[in-house]
Amino acid sequence: MPYVLLAAAIAAEVAGTTAMKYSEGFTRLWPSVITVLGYLLAxxxxxxTLKTMSVGTAYAIWAGVGTAAVACIGMLFLGESASAVKLAGIVLVIGGVVLLNLGGAH
Known part of the structure; x- marks a missing residue:
């Protein structure tokens, strides 16, 4: 169950961050509202999640997967450039999360 909550937290954070792109510095109402709600929910x-999972593990997964997801969304849907260096960075972020989990996520 903690991983389901964590996945939902990641999805909410990614939605909030994506909406922030469209808020134009919080000058557009609905994207701004979605940003705030996304972060509150996240x-x-x-x-x-932290009631049943260690903070180091949960935060590493939340931040790493969220960062990788937002970077992919930017490249796939928001016209941001995709390069070998960016893709390698995403792989390294995900690899770091995996290593943290393998190294003591009890």
């Missing part, structure tokens, strides 16, 4: 779900 932190609420992350807090629930």
């Amino acid at each position: 932190f609420g779900l992350l807090a629930q």
Whole structure:
């Protein structure tokens, strides 16, 4: 169950961050509202996750997967450039999360 909550927290954070791109510096109402709601939901779900999962593991997964997902969304849907260096960075972020989990996520 903690991984389901964590996945939902990641999805909410990614939605909030993506909406922030469209908020134009919080000058557009609905993208701004979605940003705030996304982050409130993300932190609420992350807090629930921390009841049963270590903070280091949960935060590493939340931040790493969220970062990789937003980077991919930017490249696939928002016209950001994709390069071998960026893709390698995403792979390294995900690899770091995996190593953290393998090295003591109990």
